[in-house]
Amino acid sequence: MTGEINIFRLFFLSVMGYLSISATAELKKYQFDIQVKNVSRLCHAKPIVTVNGMFPGPTVYVREGDRVLINVTNYAQYNMSIHWHGLKQYRNGWADGPAYVTQCPIQTGQSYTYDFNVTGQRGTLWWHAHISWLRATVHGAIVIMPKQGTSYPFPQPDFEFNLLLGEWWNDDVEEVVKQGNKLGLPPKTSDAHTINGKPGPLFLCSEKHTYAIEVEQGKTYLLRIINAALNDELFFAINGHKLTVVEVDAVYTKPFSTNAILIAPGQTTNVLVRADQVPDRYFMAARPFMDAPISVDNKTATAILQYKGIPNTIVPKLPQLPSLNDTNFALNYNSKLRSLNSPQFPAKVPLKVDRHLFYTIGLGANPCPTCQNGTRLTASLNNITFLMPQIGLLQAHYYNLKGVFTMDFPDHPPTPFNYTGAPLTANLGTTVSNLPRLSKIAFNSTVELVLQDTNLLSVESHPFHLHGYNFFVVGSGIGNFDPNKDPAKYNLVDPPERNTVGVPTGGWTAIRFRADNPGVWFIHCHLELHTGWGLKTAFVVENGPSPDYSILPPPKDLPPC
Structure with a gap:
């Protein structure tokens, strides 16, 4: 089985095994410990707020119909709340998570258990801190598998990967916000973009901070892409490979092929990628879209898609991403998104408006x-x-x-x-x-x-x-x-x-x-x-x-x- 090429490979596979899904709806329990950890992503380590010491945080794996209990204990110096982004939380806003909207925040040293059912949803969502700017490092994926016996309405992938796109500040992000408020101006822009918490080799001091996946010729891969960035819409592409969009925000779409996707903060997009190119190393890349006179961190984060058997000494090539202000691409891409609207997954659009x-x-x-x-x-x-x-x-x-x-x-x-x-x-x-x-x-x-x-x-x-x-x-x-x-x-x-x-x-x-x-x-x-x-x-x-x-x-x- 192919997988991540990094020192956490064995841990990753063991977690996947631990979180295996059974044939029937289950009660899933997780423990989230909010804590501060020193993490290096560019030229120096800095303390950041993490969940269970991980950045990005742990993936929540569930199946449609499961009941989920996630106990969050706050060991950080900041008040905290967690939002389960995209979960509908029927009649249960108490588990939604935005601070001072559905709950008061979890104080330092205190705990709260988010108790919710996953009803009528399947696909890729995510969770994140919902107070101040702490979601910069406090976030992770939610993967909802279909009910047992229900297949995807698209070709079954051979393997799946989660890609969380984010932003990185070399400074304490909470202090960055305070400084901006003190001046009455926007806080400074981020120092880098990241893919699964890593900026890639285009940044100084980041050679070892590159996320990579290994693929096999002829196999198909499902990439679950999440934009966890605080302030930037992002383009994403893979050099030499087409992306087939099959889902957005945990809703199946009519599949279409594209060279790149556009994904806004908060959105998720699932794409199929066929490993049908000459075996080599290929860059995956993400960088901002901004078609207004606004300052952004216009830097490109990279990760590597590497065919099995190709040595790490081969230098990958960058994909052609749309330009920073490519409005036409953005409008055309969004116009292609359509609900699947099949008998199994109908689009129940309200026709009469009250x-x-x-x-x-x-x-x-x-x-x-x-x-x-x-x-x-x-x-x-x-x-x-x-x-x-x-x-x-x-x-x-x-x-x-x-x-x-x-x-x-x-x-x-x-x-x-x-x-x-x-x-x-x-x-x-x-x-x-x-x-x-x-x-x-x-x-x-x-x-x-x-x-x-x-x-x-x-x-x-x-x-x-x-x-x-x-x-x-x-x-x-x-x-x-x-x-x-x-x-x-x-x-x-x-x-x-x-x-x-x-x-x-x-x-x-x-x-x-x-x-x-x-x-x-x-x-x-x-x-x-x-x-x-x-x-x-x-x-x-x-x-x-x-x-x-x-x-x-x-x-x-x-x-x-």
Whole structure:
């Protein structure tokens, strides 16, 4: 059996054996210990926050239908919470994980057990810290195997690999954020990108920090690719090899072949790769996509795909990646994504809409007397900068606690304007309310949400993630959304089903979902920079007509505030 070419190969294989899946649904138990470990990735070692001493953290292997218990014990100096990104957590927001939304964080020296069922989902998801910027190093893959006896709806691969794309700072990332806030400016960009925690040989002092996989001629491999980067959309390609996309965000797609993929922070993409080239060593590579005048870490991370029997002395060649600002590739790639929409995996797109929402995405600069720059950058939805509470919003909703949040988030921006016209510098009345403003959604109603980028300060692409749900991406375009013309162009037959979607630079994206999961569900930009600036809100989905359609009671060990 082929596998990783590194000193952890035996450990990796033993873990795979330990986490083998049985024929029936099981109770899976994991222990996650949050701790600080010295790790070298470029020219020196530094202490980083890790899970079980691993970077990236351990992979959670389960099968559709399993119940999962993951006990998280926090030994680090930071408060912590873990989000199981893409798991729907039916009626069970207590296991969702965003700090101060569905729980208060786990304090140093304390533990919390995330207890959830994996229902109606299979594929690649991931987990990560959901507080401050700690997910830079606190993250790992979730692999959900299909039910026993159910095969993939594509050719069975001979082997599978997880590829987590990330960002690396040579400094303590929490200190980087504090320094940026002190100045009122964005924190400095990352020092490197990584593939499975390693930058590859294009970086100084990193010769031994290269991830590699070994393949055999004629065999097919499934790569489970996760973008765990904090702030960068990324292109990914393998020199000389085609990628066949078969799944995004744990939902099967109509397969299509491409030379490269585009993957935003929070998204996952499964591709098939056929080892059909001349046996050699080939670079896998990832680097940013940014088609706006924004500073990014424009460095290329590399890993190696190596045919069996080829010596390590052969120098690999880099693949042709799209250019940094290749908007056309990005738009064309996303337009190819389609749900499988088969009898076994239908695309249940809501055709009738009960609630129409239109949210504008804006950046701004507010006065800040304590900042060295005199102003502080902010972000907003519908001109509202979200204020984080000091108690879990789900807890406040469940116990009907007063004075924690309001439910008056507007369905539309208060002041319509030419959203993507000439650059605007005003905040157009951006406000920070005293309490978080949420939006109440009726149980089982159908919702259409149009996310509109704006040219407040600058246009930019924004990947948006909705907790607790998948949604269908029914439409997208450049410029201002036209409610009279654009809906006629929607794909209501086989649109891609996702949990995280990119809003194109200077454009809009329309999503639809059925609000059949009661609770308080976060929606936010998955660029950590913008989330910290307030580009977020939450939906309060009401209980259904009976206890079977209502929020479950909170667990006894829910972390206190």
